[in-house]
Amino acid sequence: MEVDYLIVGQGIAGTMLSYYLLQQGSTVIVIDQYNPFSASQIASGVINPITGRRFVRTWMIETLMPFAAFTYKCLEKELNISILQQAQLLDFHTTPQMHLAFSNRLPNETEYLSIPDDTNQWNSYFNYPFGVGEIHPVWLVNLQRLLQTWRNKLRELQVLIEANFHAHNLQLFSNGIQYEQVSAKAIIFCNGTQAADLPYFQKLPFASNKGEALLLNIPELPRQNIYKKGISLVPWQDDLWWAGSSYEWSYENTLPTEVFRQKTLQQLQQWLQLPFKIKAHVAAERPATLERRPFAGMHPYYPHIGIFNGLGTKGCSLAPFFAKAFSEHLKNGQPLLPEVSIHRFHKILRP
Ligand SMILES: Cc1cc2nc3c(=O)[nH]c(=O)nc-3n(C[C@H](O)[C@H](O)[C@H](O)COP(=O)(O)OP(=O)(O)OC[C@H]3O[C@@H](n4cnc5c(N)ncnc54)[C@H](O)[C@@H]3O)c2cc1C
Numbered sequence: 001m002e003v004d005y006l007i008v009g010q011g012i013a014g015t016m017l018s019y020y021l022l023q024q025g026s027t028v029i030v031i032d033q034y035n036p037f038s039a040s041q042i043a044s045g046v047i048n049p050i051t052g053r054r055f056v057r058t059w060m061i062e063t064l065m066p067f068a069a070f071t072y073k074c075l076e077k078e079l080n081i082s083i084l085q086q087a088q089l090l091d092f093h094t095t096p097q098m099h100l101a102f103s104n105r106l107p108n109e110t111e112y113l114s115i116p117d118d119t120n121q122w123n124s125y126f127n128y129p130f131g132v133g134e135i136h137p138v139w140l141v142n143l144q145r146l147l148q149t150w151r152n153k154l155r156e157l158q159v160l161i162e163a164n165f166h167a168h169n170l171q172l173f174s175n176g177i178q179y180e181q182v183s184a185k186a187i188i189f190c191n192g193t194q195a196a197d198l199p200y201f202q203k204l205p206f207a208s209n210k211g212e213a214l215l216l217n218i219p220e221l222p223r224q225n226i227y228k229k230g231i232s233l234v235p236w237q238d239d240l241w242w243a244g245s246s247y248e249w250s251y252e253n254t255l256p257t258e259v260f261r262q263k264t265l266q267q268l269q270q271w272l273q274l275p276f277k278i279k280a281h282v283a284a285e286r287p288a289t290l291e292r293r294p295f296a297g298m299h300p301y302y303p304h305i306g307i308f309n310g311l312g313t314k315g316c317s318l319a320p321f322f323a324k325a326f327s328e329h330l331k332n333g334q335p336l337l338p339e340v341s342i343h344r345f346h347k348i349l350r351p
Contacts, residue, residue, distance in 0.1 A: 003027040005330070006177065006184040008165045011040035012143060012315040013308045014190035015150045016323030018159075019075065024331050029182050030154050031161040037254065039192055040143050040315060042213060042282040044234040044242045046226060047139040047317045048089060049112050053098065055105040057112070059292075064317045069139055071320035072146070079149045083142040085235075089135040090116070092128035092229035092271070102133040112136065125221060126271055128229065138226060141316045144237050165191070167198055177304050186298065186330075188306040193285040195309050200299055203348045205290035206310070210251045212260040213244030215280040218272070229271050231264060240279060243268065256281040288312035293339050296326050300346040306330075307342060 005021055007014050010032035018028050035041065047068055049061040058064075072084040093099040106113050114134045122132065154160035161182075171178040176185045189195050196206040215236065221227075223235040236242040246260050261281055268276065287309050289295060295310040308326055311318045328334040338344060 001029065001182050003029050003159075003182065003184050004186075005029075006031065006179055006182050006187045008032075008187065008189050009191035009194075010147065010151060010154070010160075011038050011190065011192050012043075012147070012319045013040075013192070013311060013323070015040075015147055016071070016319040017188065017190055017308050017326060018154065019071075019150070020324045020327035021330070024327055026327070026331070027159075029159050029161060029184070031163060031165050031179075032151075033164045034151075034162065037282060037284050039211075039284045039286050040147060042211075042284045043143055043315065044213065044232065044236065044244065045141040045143045045316055046089075046232070046234055047141065047314075048135060049138070050109070050135050053101060055102055055109065055113060057109075058314065058317075060321075061317070064321050065139065067324070068141075068317045068320045071324070072139075072141055075146060075150075079146075079153065081145055081149050083146045085140040085142075086137050087140050087224060087226050087235075089138045089226040089228060089232075090122065091133045091135060092122075092126060092227065093130040093132065094230050096130055099130045102131075106133070122227075125274055126227065126229070127273065128271075139316070140226065140235065142237055143316065172302065172304060184304075186304045186306055188308060188326075190308045192287045192309065195287070195295075195307060200302055200305050201295075201307055201309075201349075204295055204307075204310075204342065204345055207249070207288045207290045208285045209288050210248040210254055210283060210285050211245040212248075212256055212264075212281070212283040213242050214261065214264050214278050215282065216241040216243055216268075216276045217279055218274055218276040220274045221272075229267075231267050233272075241276075254283055254285050256283040286312055294318055294322055295342050296322050296340045297329070297336050297342040300343055300349055301351055 004026040005028045007030045010030050018030050021028050051058045116134050177187045193208040195201050218241045227233040234242040289310040296308050298306040329336050
């Protein structure tokens with residue numbers, strides 16, 4: 001089998017890159033070992049333009065959010081599925097200081113922040129003594145449905161290999177690569193946190209962290225909003241609610257922990273006034289980076305090996321824009337943004 005690109009991994013990074021490469025007429029093979037506990041499979045799927053304790057805009061959100069919405073809408077049409085929902089995020093302040101921080105930011109951020117008309121309307125669902133603010137618009141992506149449907153499409157096109165990739169079977173040549181039966185102009189690693197184990201990329205400043213979530217039944221809670229008070233409650237697939245998350249930088253394994261379950265239960269009991277049931281508890285590693293910027297591009301010293309990774313906490317908004325940019329870079333050499341191009345690490349990547 002001879003193709004332009006062999007892509008390793010079909011999380012949101014591999015999905016978006018294969019989508020845009022196919023769109024521009026390149027040929028691809030995707031190799032992915034399905035993992036129900038990959039970051040993309042357990043993510044809540046939120047694109048939130050505002051972040052942190054000071055309610056500031058996230059990096060490049062004015063460009064990334066509209067482009068992401070556009071891409072997910074194109075995929076909805078092409079795959080005949082519904083995966084994108086616009087929502088508002090109700091931010092129930094955790095302390096009087098957070099209430100003040102929101103109020104201070106409000107006059108300068110009228111595009112995304114507001115105070116709901118009736119701040120008492122959630123009194124019967126939640127306890128929120130320090131008030132509530134609204135972030136709008138926020139997008140909600142059904143990543144699991146997207147990944148599953150895209151996987152089926154790749155199967156139909158007969159370009160999916162459902163297996164584990166083994167780096168020791170990769171052969172490099174002056175004009176491309178060979179992996180088992182596949183020869184390609186280049187191989188691109190979209191394999192999430194596993195990329196940090198590859199000899200070509202292990203020197204990149206990855207800073208993977210672990211996140212957990214409880215999946216809940218809360219039948220009486222209106223599903224058009226995302227609710228947040230320290231933790232977030234996000235309307236998720238199969239009528240479930242996604243409650244999370246944590247950011248752990250030191251952990252023995254990537255399994256769900258009793259500590260998270262107890263802490264989250266306690267938070268929910270203090271905040272939520274409705275009956276709920278825990279249906280599942282999930283955990284995964286986020287492929288985050290020290291500088292909080294993605295890694296994209298071809299290896300400076302192995303020109304047939306590339307990477308699209310480091311999407312951290314923001315795969316839903318970063319993947320569409322930078323997958324498109326990477327596909328154009330591959331096709332016609334259009335430069336990648338210096339902040340995401342792995343050429344910024346050319347010194348440490350020297351073999
Ligand atoms: C708890 C939690 C909540 C999150 N919530 C959000 C959110 O609301 N919004 C948001 O934008 N982001 C969120 N994220 C972050 C988001 O999940 C990530 O940014 C994104 O999923 C990373 O995608 P990826 O494709 O790079 O990696 P992954 O999703 O890890 O995908 C990698 C793929 O490669 C495959 N693979 C790896 N190694 C091999 C191999 N050797 N052979 C074959 N296949 C292989 C894996 O099986 C997997 O399918 C969240 C993450 C977590 C953990």
